[in-house]
Amino acid sequence: EVQLVESGGGLVQPGGSLRLSCAASGFTFSSYWMSWVRQAPGKGLEWVANIKQDGSEKNYVDSVKGRFTISRDNAKNSLYLQVNSLRVEDTAVYYCAREWVRLGADYFDYWGQGTLVTVSS
Amino acid sequence: DIQMTQSPSSLSASVGDRVTITCRASQSISSYLNWYQQKPGKAPKLLIYAASSLQSGVPSRFSGSGSGTDFTLTISSLQPEDFATYYCQQTYSMSPLTFGGGTKVEIK
Numbered sequence: 711e712v713q714l715v716e717s718g719g720g721l722v723q724p725g726g727s728l729r730l731s732c733a734a735s736g737f738t739f740s741s742y743w744m745s746w747v748r749q750a751p752g753k754g755l756e757w758v759a760n761i762k763q764d765g766s767e768k769n770y771v772d773s774v775k776g777r778f779t780i781s782r783d784n785a786k787n788s789l790y791l792q793v794n795s796l797r798v799e800d801t802a803v804y805y806c807a808r809e810w811v812r813l814g815a816d817y818f819d820y821w822g823q824g825t826l827v828t829v830s831s
Numbered sequence: 832d833i834q835m836t837q838s839p840s841s842l843s844a845s846v847g848d849r850v851t852i853t854c855r856a857s858q859s860i861s862s863y864l865n866w867y868q869q870k871p872g873k874a875p876k877l878l879i880y881a882a883s884s885l886q887s888g889v890p891s892r893f894s895g896s897g898s899g900t901d902f903t904l905t906i907s908s909l910q911p912e913d914f915a916t917y918y919c920q921q922t923y924s925m926s927p928l929t930f931g932g933g934t935k936v937e938i939k
Binding site for chain 1: 886
């Protein structure tokens with residue numbers, strides 16, 4: 711059974727940092743792209759970043775470029791999101807998702823339960 | 832960035848109704864369009880990928896169509912468990928991947 715379990719969220723002051731983690735199991739982690747998606751309270755979904763199987767390619771939404779860093783450790787079946795210089799508008803539930811990428815299709819077929827990041831003074 | 836516009840933003844429907852949600856891309860995205868369902872407090876769930884392919888385990892009352900810029904999600908006969916928010920997503924461009932604003936399907 712595919713499982714994605716996020717952790718690392720919490721309450722942080724503006725300007726602070728957190729490291730979000732996503733532990734993957736039930737599939738060959740090193741064979742998949744992985745993504746982070748966030749959802750502010752009462753709002754829609756926003757894709758944040760993704761990373762290729764070997765970590766050689768990373769993409770980010772403009773609003774987090776230079777502040778967030780996505781990474782992975784295939785030996786530990788884990789995905790990470792280092793979030794720095796946090797702003798109030800970064801408050802959201804952060805989901806990790808497995809991304810299936812192949813010719814003609816690219817979609818998120820499994821999602822974790824999410825971890826809440828609250829940025830407030 | 833490719834903008835995704837969903838309509839309507841919300842709708843009220845009854846059990847058994849046929850429901851159609853549309854999604855328009857700001858430029859052609861071929862068939863790189865996915866649909867997700869999200870219930871309150873839960874993670875999104877993939878329904879349709881590549882515009883019209885039904886994800887394994889998803890009931891056949893869900894269907895998707897379209898290509899280029901205009902896409903449709905149809906629920907042929909709305910069931911009580913289908914009341915949720917639906918999002919489209921384009922994956923034609925990874926810079927960035929983008930979601931539509933969502934369509935909330937409520938009970939009439």
